Amino acid sequence: MPPLIKAVLFDLDGVLVDVSRSYRRAIEETVEHFTGHKITPATIQRYKNAGGFNNDWKLTHTLILDLGIQVPLSRVVAEFQRRYRGEHWDGFIAQEPPLVGTQTLAQLRRQGYILGIVTGRPEAEARWTLERFGWRPYFPLLVAMEHQDGRGKPDPFPLQRALAMLEAAGLPVAPERAVYVGDSVDDMEAAQAAGLIPIGVVPPYLDLSQHAALLRERGAAHVLASTDDLPRLMAELEAIPAQRAL
Incomplete structure (x- = not known):
């Protein structure tokens, strides 16, 4: 019997990879470069939890402006990327550890799901x-920053674009038969607005109980402590209709 849920879409940062010492570190160092102020991970998370800061360039620029320093966004992006990407892909990006095992992705494929990524990262x-x-090989679908027409999460457009791309490829998926796995309030709100099932994941660098409560408050239908728990949750979701039919 084919699965009731057809597609599992993922955010990348905080779900598949740990960005606590890559993107988050680039934010900290770029803010200090322009302002002389050291900001804490808690400050960054407070802005993230307020929503509307899925784009880390925008968040970094806002933090700098809020500290009273006027600087063009283009200069902020250049300084950020010098740290994050580096000259030859040797910046903080090269130090990101995974948050999911390849065996988990393989298991989801064996369970019959189409896998995709919807991320605010640049495609490269x-x-x-x-x-x-x-x-x-596990992700035939990628919707990155360049595919979002400037309408990043929490706007539902990136997820709607993902479903449109699947339909164009001959793999139509109704929104209610797809889940979106994310770690932020913007992820949960985007999934809800697009009609997908929002599944939250708490990355290891955040407090599990506090962040899980926040994700549920912002619409998460389920919250996991690890992305590796996803195959088990998907099996449970698939079993619910069968149990009701008994």
């Missing part, structure tokens, strides 16, 4: 990361 950075971990 997303593809480089997939190649680095050997994950590219």
Whole structure:
């Protein structure tokens, strides 16, 4: 019997890879470069939890402006990327550890799901990361920053674009038969607005109980402590209709 849920879409940062010492570190160092102020991970997370800061360039620029320093966004992006991507892909991006095992992705494929990524990362950075971990064969679908027409999460457009791309490829998926796995309030709100099932994941660098409560408050239907728990949850979701039919 084919699965009731057809597609599992993932955010990348905080779900598939740990960005606590890559993107988050680039934010900290770029803010200090322009302002002389050291900001804490808690400050970054407070802005993230407020929503509307899925784009880390935008968040970094806002933090700098809020500290009273006027600087063009273009200069912020250049300084950020010098740290994050580096000259030859040797920046903080090269130090990101995975948050999911390849065996988990393989298990989800065996369970019959189409897998995809919907991320605010630039496409080159997303593809480089997939190649680095050997994950590219598992993800036939990638919706990156360049595919979002400036309408990043929490706007539902990136997820709607993902479903449109699947339909164009001959793999139509109704929104209610897809899940979106994310770690932020923007992820949960985007999934809800697009009609997908929102599944939250708490990355290891955040407090499990506090962040799980926040994700549920912002719409998560389920919250996991690890992305590796996803095959078990999907099996449980598939079993519910069968149990009701008994």
